[in-house]
Amino acid sequence: xxxxxxxxxxxxxxxxxxxxxxxxxxxxxxxxxxxxxxxxxxxxxxxxxxxxxxxxxxxxxxxxxxxxxxxxxxxxxxxxxxxxxxxxxxxxxxxxxxxxxxxxxxxxxxxxxxxxxxxxxxxxxxxxxxxxxxxxxxxxxxxxxxxxxxxxxxxxxxxxxxxxxxxxxxxxxxxxxxxxxxxxxxxxxxxxxxxxxxxxxxxxxxxxxxxxxxxxxxxxxxxxxxxxxxxxxxxxxxxxxxxxxxxxxxxxxxxxxx
Ligand SMILES: [Zn+2]
Numbered sequence: 492x493x494x495x496x497x498x499x500x501x502x503x504x505x506x507x508x509x510x511x512x513x514x515x516x517x518x519x520x521x522x523x524x525x526x527x528x529x530x531x532x533x534x535x536x537x538x539x540x541x542x543x544x545x546x547x548x549x550x551x552x553x554x555x556x557x558x559x560x561x562x563x564x565x566x567x568x569x570x571x572x573x574x575x576x577x578x579x580x581x582x583x584x585x586x587x588x589x590x591x592x593x594x595x596x597x598x599x600x601x602x603x604x605x606x607x608x609x610x611x612x613x614x615x616x617x618x619x620x621x622x623x624x625x626x627x628x629x630x631x632x633x634x635x636x637x638x639x640x641x642x643x644x645x646x647x648x649x650x651x652x653x654x655x656x657x658x659x660x661x662x663x664x665x666x667x668x669x670x671x672x673x674x675x676x677x678x679x680x681x682x683x684x685x686x687x688x689x690x691x692x693x694x695x696x697x698x699x700x701x702x703x704x705x706x707x708x709x710x711x712x713x714x715x716x717x718x719x720x721x722x723x724x725x726x727x728x729x730x731x732x733x734x735x736x737x738x739x740x741x742x743x744x745x746x747x748x749x
Contacts, residue, residue, distance in 0.1 A: 523604060557670045561671045590743070603620070637656065691713065699726040716729070
């Protein structure tokens, strides 16, 4: 039975949820974590999807982030694509904070079997997590479509206009999935299978409503789906346990005694 019954949790109820989740962490041996956008914001990144930024972006670029980061704009208006991409995704690169070190601890004690990242900053690799599935790709990879050489985010960010491969002189493309591009089914399948096999799933910093999160966590059949997110959302009822607050405060507290 869920300890969460809708509405804001009372203080003692929150403590009870914390204790339950700690116990499950001790008992579970096959945990999958899903990292969402709030973990990036807590680590110093920009949330281009928040209302203020959406408004600013619309005004500044005359288009939405979906449009600007689309395969169509990349194919036909590379200047426009890279202007946005460099300024909005490569100038404020987050660095992993306490939430990611807590995940590393879960890995070190042998409980964390996979991390499914919904983000593009590779924060999971920054702390040495091994089994990471990045649904959206990663800003640390930019490659030349001709020679497949890899280029760093700094190389791309500091180039003037459209970044080109220094050997082939053709435009480099980012390693993230662009809007309108096909999803990598192999990645989804691996993530969904890991959730199906897991004895506990922890979703960090995103609600359960998004299509990608739903698809992945929907395969989990247990009763230890824990959600840690900043604010309530109607989809929270799909979680067995919900904790509201910063993931970089709550998760370290939960794994502290392991
Ligand atoms: Zn090249």
